[in-house]
Amino acid sequence: MSTEHPVNPEHPVQVDTGFPGGNAVIERVEADRIVLRPDLRDTIGDWFYWCICVRGAQGRDLTVQVRRDGGPGIGVRGPAVSTDGGHHWTWLGADSVSGDEFSLTVPEHTTELRLSFGMSYTADHLERFLAANAAHGALERGLLTHSEQGRPVDLLRLGNLRGAPPRRVLLTGRHHACEMMASHVLEGLLAHVLGGDDVEARWLAEHVELVVVPFVDVDGVARGDQGKNRAPHDHARDYGPEGGLYPETRAIRQLLVNTGRFDAVLDLHCPNVAGPTNQRAYFVGSEGAENWEAVQRLAAALEEETATGPLEYRRADDLPFGTAWNGPANYLSRDGLETPLTSLDAFCADHGDIGTHAVLEFPYADAHGAEVNTATARAFGAALARALAQHLAGNGAGQG
Template sequence: MIMIDCDFPGGNIIAERIDGDDVFLRQDLRDTDRDWFYWYFRVRGAAGRTVRFHFTGSNVIGTRGPGMSEDGGVTWRWLGNDAVDGQSFVYAFANDADDVRFSFGMPYVQADLDRFLASYVDSDYLVAETLCETRKGRDVEMLYVGRLDGGADLRVLIAARHHCCEMMQSYVLEGIMAAILGEGDLGRWFQGRVECLVIPFVDKDGVEDGDQGKNRKPRDHNRDYVGESVHIETAVIRERVPDWSAGKLKVAIDLHCPWIRSNRNETIYLVGSESDAPWQEQIRFSHILEAERTGSLPFFAADNLPFGVEWNTAENYAAGKSFGRWAGELPGVQLATAIEFPYANVGDLDTSPELARVFGRDLAAALKVYLETIV
């Protein structure tokens, strides 16, 4: 008998019915105030069968078909568009298939971060602390990376998963941290000059519970930097970061993933500030990043999204202030930006955890060049 469930970290699905080899399901929106597209489920009991999965609501299958994993969510690959027909996809299960997982993207949860951090358990350039405890009792990590003896003359703040469903950014973050912790020239430069504060899961409960996170009611984490914060995590960030920055904080980066498909959503881009001076710094950094890029995924400064264009308008921030806007107001900060990294493809090229990590390394290289120009 085919069994569909999401009873594991990051899981999200509502299985409506199973009719022979046809499964009808939809994403669980939970407390999101509009349609969104994150889903992640497990199939058991389908060995040797060819099963078609039908999404009954909106079209939530991405540009490269579902992500799929045959090892419990440790590694992922794209199923591909040949398996997709409108809002359905088909999969032929191997005769020995026991646990096959499908998702909108390539999920990244606590277990993935733990595997990454285990590689650096003896590093002198990484210290893991707890930012706070979530309402559900989970620890929110706060990672110090780089020069940690108090002698760093530069500080960088990096946040991820304000919108918990946006998982591909986490692989980019791994690439940034691996570069800073590495033994090459780039790592040694950071280890001698820069203290980075990294918050890998701002919405930890959302990541582990498999929420959408985007447009969460009454407001999501990335609109919670004004007035009295709704979320514990953002409240503590607002309380602790200004003291830590100590006038040395120069750059704040917020990692995101964009909409599901089409046009700019299939490019890597920076979200432009409404003020001219910060926007000019974003442009300058973008040109550095374009020049420093070594990976195969393209990045062009011309793809950045200026304020007032498409969704990047004052109306979009009516619900509250974003992390980037808040961080840009901290003393000494010269570059505060959100960076959007697509889920499934950049132009004609498929994304993957490996290529996302390479882009993260390029981001670190661009940060080095940028920081050298402002000191």
């Protein structure tokens, strides 16, 4: 992780990546112009995540160029901007972007500005959420394992924690460290289970134990890694019969095998910034027809729940197995050997007593023209909680 970069002494703008989630290779800082590219570190190929801190630029007009070989390095709503150390974010807007550059005027009294591809969600955000709900009797914080670098990997439990619950669900996020918008969705789902006042939230609290791994690649989240296509393969492809490279995925495997039945397993992701599947939420189809039928029942409930919300999900956007990139080639290693790899979804199909298992992709900035941000992502998470309740209850959340 780089920290501070030299600048022209006549223009003392400082650019820093030495904070949780920071990522960039700073190529040049020239007066009021910053040139950077995403730091790929151990990524195979190319990816798009970057996040920087700028100091000493208050009141100035900045231009930032994001150089990337494999596609855009700026999203469809421009970069995300934070003036309070990454706690709150807004989009700068598409009008700020020209090609691979964006421009902004730094507010006069803003001594520290964070700029990013997306709206960061790191351990600080999770800690604030847990602190705000620390007194809640239906939330417990435990330890799944420790990461390669010794960080604790959180295992949250909420809902029905009394003995053997009628139903159990596993939720996972950040198999790919850079996919931060999925964490805002997950937080919205958890908040709704803990504090929602509708029939679905009450049903979940009474009937379901939710087991949650918020950060699977906890080291990558802290370091600001891409995480996607990490060499020799990333966390999301680490569920094969060879046993797993990473402590987190090994522990999740054991959790699924040893805990007893999981009625649903839901793995949250964000899509590639490029291509037609970016600006929508969608389920990624599994190879097994029976499970895909079950996922489509969950999808029908989610479509109904989001129809009147800020972000709309449409079943027509789903990607059945064998469609577009969702085919066998997507589950081969990218190290030139084309070794078959196993996802969590595929592991669930073959191991343990597991019901519906699904991968949900959630966009970074835009869903069918509606703005994706921290508030709308949380609202989507609440809708997902209600849909999950309806799916698990079978005939409605008021029954079962």
